[in-house]
Amino acid sequence: MKHIFKRALALTMIAVLFAVSAFAAPTFSNVAYDKTSGNLTVNVDGYTGGKDATILVLKAGVTPAKATNNDIIFIDQVTIGAGETVADYVAPIKVRANAVGAAGVNVWVGGDEITTAVPYTKAGETGATEISLADDPAPSEPTYAVEFDKTAVYKTLEAAKGAVKVKKTLDGTVSYLTAGEFTVTETETATNVYTFTVKVGDKVVGTVEGVTITPDVTPGGKTGITGVVRYRRAVGNAYDLAPGALVLITSGKDIVGSAVTGSDGKFEIEVPAGTYRVVVRFALLSADKVTNYANTIITDVAVSDSMVSLVTEGREYIAIEKRLAGDANDDGVVNSNDLNAVKKAISALSK
Numbered sequence: 001m002k003h004i005f006k007r008a009l010a011l012t013m014i015a016v017l018f019a020v021s022a023f024a025a026p027t028f029s030n031v032a033y034d035k036t037s038g039n040l041t042v043n044v045d046g047y048t049g050g051k052d053a054t055i056l057v058l059k060a061g062v063t064p065a066k067a068t069n070n071d072i073i074f075i076d077q078v079t080i081g082a083g084e085t086v087a088d089y090v091a092p093i094k095v096r097a098n099a100v101g102a103a104g105v106n107v108w109v110g111g112d113e114i115t116t117a118v119p120y121t122k123a124g125e126t127g128a129t130e131i132s133l134a135d136d137p138a139p140s141e142p143t144y145a146v147e148f149d150k151t152a153v154y155k156t157l158e159a160a161k162g163a164v165k166v167k168k169t170l171d172g173t174v175s176y177l178t179a180g181e182f183t184v185t186e187t188e189t190a191t192n193v194y195t196f197t198v199k200v201g202d203k204v205v206g207t208v209e210g211v212t213i214t215p216d217v218t219p220g221g222k223t224g225i226t227g228v229v230r231y232r233r234a235v236g237n238a239y240d241l242a243p244g245a246l247v248l249i250t251s252g253k254d255i256v257g258s259a260v261t262g263s264d265g266k267f268e269i270e271v272p273a274g275t276y277r278v279v280v281r282f283a284l285l286s287a288d289k290v291t292n293y294a295n296t297i298i299t300d301v302a303v304s305d306s307m308v309s310l311v312t313e314g315r316e317y318i319a320i321e322k323r324l325a326g327d328a329n330d331d332g333v334v335n336s337n338d339l340n341a342v343k344k345a346i347s348a349l350s351k
Protein backbone atom coordinates (compact mmCIF):
# COMPACT_ATOMS: atom_id res chain seq x y z
CA MET A 1 0.00 0.00 0.00
CA LYS A 2 1.08 3.54 -0.59
CA HIS A 3 0.98 6.33 1.91
CA ILE A 4 1.32 9.99 1.15
CA PHE A 5 1.92 11.71 4.41
CA LYS A 6 0.61 15.06 5.28
CA ARG A 7 3.22 17.21 6.89
CA ALA A 8 1.17 17.41 10.05
CA LEU A 9 1.64 13.67 10.44
CA ALA A 10 5.13 13.53 9.11
CA LEU A 11 7.09 14.17 12.27
CA THR A 12 5.42 11.38 14.11
CA MET A 13 5.79 9.12 11.11
CA ILE A 14 9.53 9.67 10.75
CA ALA A 15 10.26 7.91 13.98
CA VAL A 16 8.16 4.96 12.93
CA LEU A 17 9.45 4.74 9.37
CA PHE A 18 13.08 4.67 10.34
CA ALA A 19 12.80 2.53 13.40
CA VAL A 20 12.11 -0.86 11.90
CA SER A 21 14.58 -3.70 11.84
CA ALA A 22 15.95 -4.50 8.46
CA PHE A 23 18.20 -6.22 6.03
CA ALA A 24 21.10 -4.80 4.02
CA ALA A 25 20.44 -1.21 3.01
CA PRO A 26 19.35 -0.53 -0.53
CA THR A 27 21.49 1.88 -2.52
CA PHE A 28 20.78 5.03 -4.47
CA SER A 29 21.07 4.46 -8.18
CA ASN A 30 20.07 7.96 -9.22
CA VAL A 31 19.38 11.32 -7.60
CA ALA A 32 18.75 14.26 -9.89
CA TYR A 33 17.10 17.62 -9.44
CA ASP A 34 15.64 19.39 -12.43
CA LYS A 35 15.68 23.11 -11.73
CA THR A 36 13.20 23.85 -14.50
CA SER A 37 10.43 21.52 -13.40
CA GLY A 38 11.37 21.62 -9.73
CA ASN A 39 11.21 17.83 -9.61
CA LEU A 40 13.65 15.72 -7.66
CA THR A 41 13.99 12.25 -9.13
CA VAL A 42 15.27 9.54 -6.81
CA ASN A 43 15.77 5.91 -7.70
CA VAL A 44 16.75 3.41 -5.04
CA ASP A 45 17.64 -0.18 -5.78
CA GLY A 46 18.08 -3.26 -3.64
CA TYR A 47 14.74 -3.53 -1.92
CA THR A 48 12.76 -6.73 -1.59
CA GLY A 49 9.42 -7.09 -3.31
CA GLY A 50 6.45 -6.49 -1.03
CA LYS A 51 8.41 -4.34 1.42
CA ASP A 52 7.72 -0.67 2.03
CA ALA A 53 10.25 1.94 0.99
CA THR A 54 10.32 5.49 2.28
CA ILE A 55 11.81 8.72 1.03
CA LEU A 56 12.35 11.82 3.11
CA VAL A 57 13.61 15.06 1.65
CA LEU A 58 14.85 17.45 4.31
CA LYS A 59 16.30 20.90 4.33
CA ALA A 60 20.04 20.55 3.86
CA GLY A 61 21.99 19.87 7.02
CA VAL A 62 19.06 18.58 8.99
CA THR A 63 18.98 14.93 10.11
CA PRO A 64 15.72 13.00 10.41
CA ALA A 65 16.15 12.84 14.20
CA LYS A 66 16.42 16.64 14.46
CA ALA A 67 13.88 17.54 11.78
CA THR A 68 11.09 19.98 12.59
CA ASN A 69 8.00 20.51 10.53
CA ASN A 70 9.62 23.32 8.57
CA ASP A 71 12.57 21.12 7.68
CA ILE A 72 10.46 18.60 5.78
CA ILE A 73 10.28 19.22 2.08
CA PHE A 74 8.84 15.92 0.93
CA ILE A 75 7.98 12.55 2.34
CA ASP A 76 6.53 9.51 0.62
CA GLN A 77 6.29 5.77 0.95
CA VAL A 78 5.86 3.14 -1.73
CA THR A 79 5.44 -0.58 -1.58
CA ILE A 80 7.94 -2.47 -3.70
CA GLY A 81 6.13 -4.61 -6.26
CA ALA A 82 6.41 -8.41 -6.14
CA GLY A 83 9.67 -9.51 -7.71
CA GLU A 84 10.93 -5.94 -7.98
CA THR A 85 13.78 -4.26 -6.17
CA VAL A 86 13.47 -0.65 -7.12
CA ALA A 87 11.78 2.32 -5.48
CA ASP A 88 11.29 5.23 -7.84
CA TYR A 89 10.25 8.69 -6.72
CA VAL A 90 9.54 11.94 -8.50
CA ALA A 91 9.28 14.57 -5.81
CA PRO A 92 7.89 18.02 -6.76
CA ILE A 93 9.85 19.91 -4.13
CA LYS A 94 10.30 23.37 -5.59
CA VAL A 95 7.27 25.13 -4.11
CA ARG A 96 7.67 23.62 -0.67
CA ALA A 97 11.42 24.31 -0.63
CA ASN A 98 10.77 27.94 -1.50
CA ALA A 99 8.10 28.16 1.17
CA VAL A 100 10.46 26.99 3.91
CA GLY A 101 13.47 28.79 2.52
CA ALA A 102 15.51 25.72 1.65
CA ALA A 103 18.29 26.50 -0.80
CA GLY A 104 19.38 22.88 -0.72
CA VAL A 105 18.14 19.52 0.45
CA ASN A 106 19.35 16.14 1.59
CA VAL A 107 17.63 12.95 0.56
CA TRP A 108 17.11 10.17 3.02
CA VAL A 109 15.57 6.78 2.49
CA GLY A 110 14.22 4.26 4.87
CA GLY A 111 11.61 1.56 4.96
CA ASP A 112 11.09 -2.00 6.08
CA GLU A 113 14.63 -2.97 5.27
CA ILE A 114 16.46 0.02 6.70
CA THR A 115 17.03 0.34 10.43
CA THR A 116 18.36 3.87 10.33
CA ALA A 117 17.67 6.52 7.73
CA VAL A 118 20.29 6.44 4.98
CA PRO A 119 21.33 9.67 3.34
CA TYR A 120 22.13 10.03 -0.28
CA THR A 121 25.91 10.42 -0.55
CA LYS A 122 27.46 11.29 -3.86
CA ALA A 123 30.29 9.02 -4.96
CA GLY A 124 33.56 10.25 -3.54
CA GLU A 125 31.89 12.22 -0.76
CA THR A 126 31.10 11.42 2.83
CA GLY A 127 27.99 12.22 4.82
CA ALA A 128 24.77 13.54 3.33
CA THR A 129 25.31 15.24 0.00
CA GLU A 130 23.51 18.52 -0.39
CA ILE A 131 21.49 18.93 -3.56
CA SER A 132 21.46 22.59 -4.45
CA LEU A 133 18.16 23.98 -5.59
CA ALA A 134 19.60 27.36 -6.51
CA ASP A 135 20.04 28.32 -10.10
CA ASP A 136 23.48 27.69 -11.45
CA PRO A 137 25.69 30.69 -10.91
CA ALA A 138 26.17 32.77 -14.00
CA PRO A 139 29.27 31.49 -15.81
CA SER A 140 32.29 33.68 -15.43
CA GLU A 141 32.85 36.03 -18.33
CA PRO A 142 36.21 35.56 -20.00
CA THR A 143 38.33 38.59 -20.74
CA TYR A 144 40.35 38.94 -23.89
CA ALA A 145 43.53 40.77 -24.76
CA VAL A 146 44.75 41.22 -28.30
CA GLU A 147 48.47 40.78 -28.86
CA PHE A 148 50.33 41.84 -31.99
CA ASP A 149 54.04 42.29 -32.65
CA LYS A 150 54.42 45.57 -34.49
CA THR A 151 58.19 45.23 -34.70
CA ALA A 152 57.99 42.24 -37.05
CA VAL A 153 57.97 42.72 -40.83
CA TYR A 154 54.79 41.67 -42.56
CA LYS A 155 55.01 41.30 -46.31
CA THR A 156 51.30 40.71 -46.79
CA LEU A 157 48.10 41.73 -45.10
CA GLU A 158 47.25 38.08 -44.58
CA ALA A 159 50.56 37.46 -42.82
CA ALA A 160 49.89 40.39 -40.49
CA LYS A 161 46.35 39.24 -39.75
CA GLY A 162 47.70 35.75 -39.09
CA ALA A 163 50.08 37.16 -36.47
CA VAL A 164 47.26 38.47 -34.30
CA LYS A 165 46.90 36.58 -31.03
CA VAL A 166 43.99 36.71 -28.64
CA LYS A 167 44.72 35.89 -25.02
CA LYS A 168 41.77 34.63 -23.03
CA THR A 169 41.59 34.81 -19.27
CA LEU A 170 38.81 32.89 -17.54
CA ASP A 171 38.73 32.41 -13.80
CA GLY A 172 42.44 33.08 -13.66
CA THR A 173 43.29 30.61 -16.40
CA VAL A 174 45.11 32.04 -19.40
CA SER A 175 44.93 30.50 -22.85
CA TYR A 176 45.20 31.62 -26.45
CA LEU A 177 42.34 31.32 -28.90
CA THR A 178 42.83 29.27 -32.03
CA ALA A 179 42.59 30.94 -35.42
CA GLY A 180 39.00 29.83 -35.90
CA GLU A 181 37.83 31.31 -32.60
CA PHE A 182 38.24 34.96 -33.55
CA THR A 183 38.14 37.16 -36.60
CA VAL A 184 40.34 40.01 -37.76
CA THR A 185 39.02 42.66 -40.12
CA GLU A 186 41.09 45.52 -41.44
CA THR A 187 40.59 49.15 -42.36
CA GLU A 188 43.26 50.78 -44.49
CA THR A 189 44.10 54.15 -42.95
CA ALA A 190 46.94 54.97 -45.35
CA THR A 191 48.75 53.10 -48.08
CA ASN A 192 49.84 49.80 -46.52
CA VAL A 193 48.80 50.93 -43.04
CA TYR A 194 45.85 49.27 -41.41
CA THR A 195 43.77 49.21 -38.28
CA PHE A 196 42.76 45.72 -37.24
CA THR A 197 39.51 45.04 -35.44
CA VAL A 198 39.47 41.75 -33.56
CA LYS A 199 36.21 40.06 -32.67
CA VAL A 200 35.19 36.99 -30.74
CA GLY A 201 31.77 36.22 -32.08
CA ASP A 202 30.08 39.59 -32.46
CA LYS A 203 32.03 41.18 -29.63
CA VAL A 204 34.95 43.45 -30.39
CA VAL A 205 37.75 42.38 -28.07
CA GLY A 206 40.44 44.71 -29.29
CA THR A 207 41.91 46.80 -32.06
CA VAL A 208 45.43 47.22 -33.37
CA GLU A 209 46.27 50.51 -34.99
CA GLY A 210 49.15 51.30 -37.29
CA VAL A 211 49.75 47.84 -38.70
CA THR A 212 52.24 48.40 -41.52
CA ILE A 213 52.61 46.03 -44.44
CA THR A 214 55.96 45.96 -46.24
CA PRO A 215 55.43 44.07 -49.47
CA ASP A 216 58.21 42.84 -51.73
CA VAL A 217 56.61 44.79 -54.54
CA THR A 218 55.25 48.05 -53.30
CA PRO A 219 51.60 48.32 -54.26
CA GLY A 220 50.98 51.73 -55.69
CA GLY A 221 54.57 51.66 -56.94
CA LYS A 222 55.81 51.13 -60.45
CA THR A 223 53.79 49.43 -63.12
CA GLY A 224 55.09 48.93 -66.61
CA ILE A 225 57.23 46.77 -68.82
CA THR A 226 60.87 45.82 -68.54
CA GLY A 227 63.06 43.45 -70.51
CA VAL A 228 66.35 42.64 -72.17
CA VAL A 229 66.63 42.86 -75.96
CA ARG A 230 68.95 40.57 -77.93
CA TYR A 231 69.51 40.38 -81.69
CA ARG A 232 70.30 37.35 -83.79
CA ARG A 233 73.89 37.21 -84.97
CA ALA A 234 74.66 37.22 -88.68
CA VAL A 235 75.81 33.62 -88.48
CA GLY A 236 74.35 30.86 -86.33
CA ASN A 237 71.51 30.97 -83.85
CA ALA A 238 73.14 32.92 -81.03
CA TYR A 239 71.67 36.21 -79.83
CA ASP A 240 73.73 39.15 -78.63
CA LEU A 241 72.70 41.99 -76.36
CA ALA A 242 71.07 44.74 -78.39
CA PRO A 243 72.10 48.23 -77.20
CA GLY A 244 70.32 51.24 -78.58
CA ALA A 245 67.17 49.35 -79.52
CA LEU A 246 64.09 51.54 -79.56
CA VAL A 247 61.23 50.13 -77.49
CA LEU A 248 57.80 51.63 -78.03
CA ILE A 249 54.72 50.84 -76.00
CA THR A 250 51.54 51.59 -77.84
CA SER A 251 47.91 51.65 -76.94
CA GLY A 252 45.92 51.66 -80.13
CA LYS A 253 47.72 54.12 -82.36
CA ASP A 254 49.19 56.10 -79.48
CA ILE A 255 52.69 55.73 -78.14
CA VAL A 256 52.29 55.69 -74.34
CA GLY A 257 55.89 54.93 -73.42
CA SER A 258 59.30 54.56 -75.01
CA ALA A 259 62.89 53.82 -74.13
CA VAL A 260 66.22 52.97 -75.70
CA THR A 261 68.04 49.94 -74.41
CA GLY A 262 71.31 50.41 -72.61
CA SER A 263 74.58 48.64 -73.34
CA ASP A 264 73.17 45.73 -71.34
CA GLY A 265 70.18 45.51 -73.67
CA LYS A 266 67.83 46.41 -70.82
CA PHE A 267 64.94 48.79 -70.81
CA GLU A 268 62.29 49.76 -68.31
CA ILE A 269 59.20 51.74 -69.18
CA GLU A 270 56.53 52.75 -66.70
CA VAL A 271 52.97 52.68 -67.95
CA PRO A 272 49.73 52.42 -66.06
CA ALA A 273 47.87 49.14 -65.84
CA GLY A 274 46.49 48.20 -69.22
CA THR A 275 47.01 46.01 -72.27
CA TYR A 276 49.62 47.15 -74.77
CA ARG A 277 51.50 46.46 -77.96
CA VAL A 278 55.28 46.54 -77.67
CA VAL A 279 57.35 47.38 -80.76
CA VAL A 280 61.12 46.95 -80.68
CA ARG A 281 63.24 48.42 -83.47
CA PHE A 282 66.94 47.76 -83.79
CA ALA A 283 69.80 48.50 -86.18
CA LEU A 284 73.22 46.95 -85.72
CA LEU A 285 75.88 49.63 -86.06
CA SER A 286 79.49 49.10 -86.99
CA ALA A 287 82.19 51.57 -87.93
CA ASP A 288 81.12 51.66 -91.53
CA LYS A 289 77.69 50.12 -91.81
CA VAL A 290 74.20 50.07 -90.46
CA THR A 291 72.32 46.78 -90.58
CA ASN A 292 68.60 47.03 -90.05
CA TYR A 293 66.81 44.27 -88.19
CA ALA A 294 63.19 43.34 -88.43
CA ASN A 295 60.83 44.93 -85.96
CA THR A 296 59.77 42.71 -83.12
CA ILE A 297 56.12 43.22 -82.27
CA ILE A 298 54.54 41.67 -79.20
CA THR A 299 50.84 42.26 -78.77
CA ASP A 300 48.40 41.93 -75.88
CA VAL A 301 50.95 42.62 -73.15
CA ALA A 302 48.97 42.92 -69.93
CA VAL A 303 50.23 45.18 -67.15
CA SER A 304 48.41 45.02 -63.84
CA ASP A 305 50.08 45.85 -60.51
CA SER A 306 53.81 45.54 -61.10
CA MET A 307 56.57 45.66 -63.68
CA VAL A 308 56.04 43.00 -66.34
CA SER A 309 59.22 41.29 -67.46
CA LEU A 310 58.61 40.83 -71.17
CA VAL A 311 60.21 38.02 -73.18
CA THR A 312 59.75 36.44 -76.56
CA GLU A 313 57.78 33.25 -76.20
CA GLY A 314 60.09 30.36 -75.35
CA ARG A 315 63.06 32.64 -74.59
CA GLU A 316 64.39 34.57 -71.61
CA TYR A 317 64.74 37.82 -73.55
CA ILE A 318 63.14 39.77 -76.37
CA ALA A 319 64.55 38.41 -79.62
CA ILE A 320 65.32 40.66 -82.57
CA GLU A 321 65.36 38.72 -85.82
CA LYS A 322 67.15 39.41 -89.06
CA ARG A 323 65.30 41.44 -91.54
CA LEU A 324 63.71 39.19 -94.07
CA ALA A 325 64.35 39.79 -97.75
CA GLY A 326 61.05 40.91 -99.21
CA ASP A 327 59.68 42.38 -95.96
CA ALA A 328 58.94 45.67 -97.66
CA ASN A 329 56.94 47.13 -94.79
CA ASP A 330 59.32 46.01 -92.02
CA ASP A 331 56.70 44.19 -89.99
CA GLY A 332 58.76 41.04 -89.59
CA VAL A 333 56.73 38.89 -91.98
CA VAL A 334 56.74 38.55 -95.76
CA ASN A 335 53.31 38.38 -97.27
CA SER A 336 51.05 39.93 -99.90
CA ASN A 337 51.17 43.24 -98.06
CA ASP A 338 54.84 43.47 -98.95
CA LEU A 339 54.14 42.54 -102.57
CA ASN A 340 51.42 45.17 -102.77
CA ALA A 341 53.73 47.71 -101.20
CA VAL A 342 56.37 46.99 -103.81
CA LYS A 343 53.86 47.14 -106.65
CA LYS A 344 52.58 50.46 -105.38
CA ALA A 345 56.11 51.84 -105.19
CA ILE A 346 56.92 50.71 -108.74
CA SER A 347 53.65 52.09 -109.99
CA ALA A 348 54.37 55.46 -108.38
CA LEU A 349 57.79 55.59 -109.95
CA SER A 350 56.48 54.78 -113.42
CA LYS A 351 54.06 57.69 -113.46
Ligand SMILES: [Ca+2]
Pocket residue numbers: 326327328329330331332333334335337338
Ligand atom coordinates in the same frame (compact mmCIF):
# COMPACT_ATOMS: atom_id res chain seq x y z
CA1 LIG B 1 56.07 42.58 -94.33
